[in-house]
Amino acid sequence: KNQVEQSPQSLIILEGKNCTLQCNYTVSPFSNLRWYKQDTGRGPVSLTIMTFSENTKSNGRYTATLDADTKQSSLHITASQLSDSASYICVVRDSSGAGSYQLTFGKGTKLSVIP
Amino acid sequence: SAVISQKPSRDICQRGTSLTIQCQVDSQVTMMFWYRQQPGQSLTLIATANQGSEATYESGFVIDKFPISRPNLTFSTLTVSNMSPEDSSIYLCSVERPMNTEAFFGQGTRLTVV
Numbered sequence: 001k002n003q004v005e006q007s008p009q010s011l012i013i014l015e016g017k018n019c020t021l022q023c024n025y026t027v028s029p030f031s032n033l034r035w036y037k038q039d040t041g042r043g044p045v046s047l048t049i050m051t052f053s054e055n056t057k058s059n060g061r062y063t064a065t066l067d068a069d070t071k072q073s074s075l076h077i078t079a080s081q082l083s084d085s086a087s088y089i090c091v092v093r094d095s096s097g098a099g100s101y102q103l104t105f106g107k108g109t110k111l112s113v114i115p
Numbered sequence: 116s117a118v119i120s121q122k123p124s125r126d127i128c129q130r131g132t133s134l135t136i137q138c139q140v141d142s143q144v145t146m147m148f149w150y151r152q153q154p155g156q157s158l159t160l161i162a163t164a165n166q167g168s169e170a171t172y173e174s175g176f177v178i179d180k181f182p183i184s185r186p187n188l189t190f191s192t193l194t195v196s197n198m199s200p201e202d203s204s205i206y207l208c209s210v211e212r213p214m215n216t217e218a219f220f221g222q223g224t225r226l227t228v229v
Binding site: 004034036041042043044045046049089091103105106107108 | 119121124125155156157158159160207209217218219220221222223225
């Protein structure tokens with residue numbers, strides 16, 4: 001069964017500090033891995049999307065890494081801001097074939113940035 | 116990108132009643148989906164809304180409880196029928212472009228059943 005596990009479940013950091021969120025997955029066959037940011041009361045918004053051949057992808061202060069061999073990904077947030085407070089969700093898409101669609105969602109890491 | 120308008124954004128409903136959630140996309144999309152997000156849980160796919168045919172439901176979800184309409188390529192509705200407190204959740208519509216690109220989500224409907 002495809003699974004996506006995220007850690008930590010929650011995290012509190014001081015404004016201006018860096019942090020790293022982890023994602024381990026057992027999705028096969030792998031197609032791509034996405035990180036989403038979900039503000040409270042809002043829908044998820046895409047931060048990065050990486051395919052098998054990509055190791056790193058950045059989006060401003062967000063940098064995602066992917067190790068397809070160990071099936072691990074991380075999301076690094078640099079110089080955190082209060083507006084970074086949100087849930088960060090790791091999502092993996094499989095490639096089961098034409099017409100097939102399957103996204104497996106992690107439960108998310110709830111990040112709180114405090115002044 | 117795709118701009119998705121979902122409404123209502125939130126509602127409090129009496130048990131036994133039904134609520135219809137609307138999802139409007141600013142451009143034609145082939146693939147449209149409905150998800151449920153229960154408190155502290157990950158998103159769970161309810162069904163794929165197919166234009167011109169019946170929706171495709173995931174295991175554990177049935178048409179009688181979650182009827183879906185998809186009259187055209189820009190609009191869909193999800194109805195939560197005969198609601199109970201266990202249906203309290205966030206419901207999200209989503210679209211995905213062809214060729215395996217990213218998914219876009221509506222802002223969600225926070226449903227509370229009392």
